Amino acid sequence: MSPWEAVGVFAAGIGAGTINTVVGSGTLITFPVLLAVGLPPVTANVSNTLGLVPGSVSGALGYREELRGQRSRLLRLGTASLLGGLLGAILLMLLPADAFKAIVPVLIGIALVMVVLQPRLAKYLAAHRTEPVRAEGGVALLLGVFATGVYGGYFGAAQGVLLLGLMGLLLDDGLQRINATKNVLALVVNGVAAVFFLFAAHIDWTAALLIAAGAIIGGQLGSRVGRRLPPTALRALIVAVGIVAMVKLLV
Template identity: 55%
Template sequence: MSVWEALAILLAGIGAGGINAVVGSGTLFTFPVLLALGYPPVTASISNSVGLSPGAITGAIGYRRELKGQGRRAARLAVMSCAGAVTGGVLLLNLPSEVFELVVPVLILLACVLIVVQPRISAWVRSRRGAEHRGRGPLLPLGVYGAGVYGGYFAAAQGIVLISILGTALDEDVQRINAVKNVLASVVNATAAVFYTVFAQPEWPVVGLIAAGSVMGGYVGARLGRRLKPFALRGLIVTVGLMAAIHLVVERF
C-alpha cells in the first residue's frame, strides 16, 4: 500500500465516521475507495465493516445526552440488532451478492419515503392508539432485526433504514431517535466486526486506517449533528438516502 492509497483510505474513513454519526451511509465513502484501489468486493465489505465499528461507537457516545431516559429501550432493541447482524454476516459469506444488490436500493428509497411521511404517520398512530402504546408491539423489534440483517450484510444506509423504522414506531424527537439509531448501528457494526474477524479474513492495514479515520469523523459528526434542527436533519437524511440509492443503481448498471 502506497502513502497516497493509505491517505485516501484514512480520509474516506473520516468522512464515513462523520456522516454515520449524523445520518448513516458512511460505507458509501469507504467502499468505493477500496474497490477503486483494487480490493475484491467481499474483502472490501468485510474490512470496511470491521474498520467502521470504532467510529460508530464514538458517534453513539457523542449523542449520550439525547439517550437520557432511553437506556432500557436501546438495550432491548440492541439484542435484535445483534441477532440481525449475525444473520447478515452469514448471508454475506454464503449468498451471491446479486441477491441483496437488487434489494438494497429499493429498501433505501422506501426508508426515505418513510422519513418524509413519518411525522404524519406518527400523528395518525398517536391519535388512534395513544402515545403510551407506541413502540410496544412486535413490529418495532422485527424491524430493528431486519435493519440489523441489512447492516450486517451491507452497511450502507443502515442508519437511514433504522431512523425510518424508529421514527415511525416511537413518539420521540428526531434527535433522540438519531441517538438510539447510533447505538443500534454501533451494535450491528461491532457484532459484524467480531463475526468477520472470526470467520473471514479482513485486510488489517485497511481496517486500521478506516478505524482511525472513523473515530475522528464520528466525534466531529456527533457534535455537528446535534446542532441541526429536526427539519434540517430530516432533510439531510433524505438527501443522503437518495444519493445512496442512486449511487448503488448506477454502480450496478
C-alpha cells in the first residue's frame, strides 16, 4: 500500500466512523476503498469489520448519556446481536457471497420504509393498542435484531439503518436513545465477528489499523453531530444514507 493509498484508507475510516455513529452504512465507504487499493473481497470485508470496532466503541461512548437507564434493554438485545453476529461471521466463511448480497437491497428498502412511516405507525399503534407497550420490544424485536446481527456479521453495510427501522417501530422511546442503542448493538455484532475472523480469516493489518485510527476520530465526530440533530433531520439523514446504500449495492 502506497502512502497516498494509506491516507485514503485512513480518511475512509474517519468517514465510516462518523456515518456509522449517526446512522450506519459506513462499510459502504471503507469497503470499496479497500477493494480499490487491491485487497481481495473477503480480506477487505474482514479487515474492515475489525477496523471499525474501535470506531463503534468511540461512537457508543459519545452517546453514553442517551444510554442511561437502558441496561436491561441492552442485555436482551445485545445477546441477540452477539448470537446473530457470530452466525453471520460463520456464514461468511462457508457460503458464497452472491446469494446473501442479493437480498440486501430489499432489506434496506424495507428498513427505509419503516423509518419514514415510523411516526405515523407509532401513532396508529398507540391509538389501536389494547395492551401497554413493552419497553423491550417483545419477541419480534429480538428476532429482528438477531437477523440483523446475522447480516451484520456477514457484510455489515447499513445494519444501522435496519436496526433504527426495527427499533423505531417496535420501541416506545425517542430516536436519539434508540440511536444510542443501535451503536451498542452494532459494536456487539462487529466485535464478535472480528474476534471470530482473528482465528478464521486472513486480515490485512495495515488496512485494519488505518481504518481503526480513522474510525475512532469519526466516532467522536459522529456522536457530536448526531446528538444535536432533531428527530426529523436525523430521520431524513437515515433515509438519504439508506438510498445511497441501496444504489451502491445494486450497481
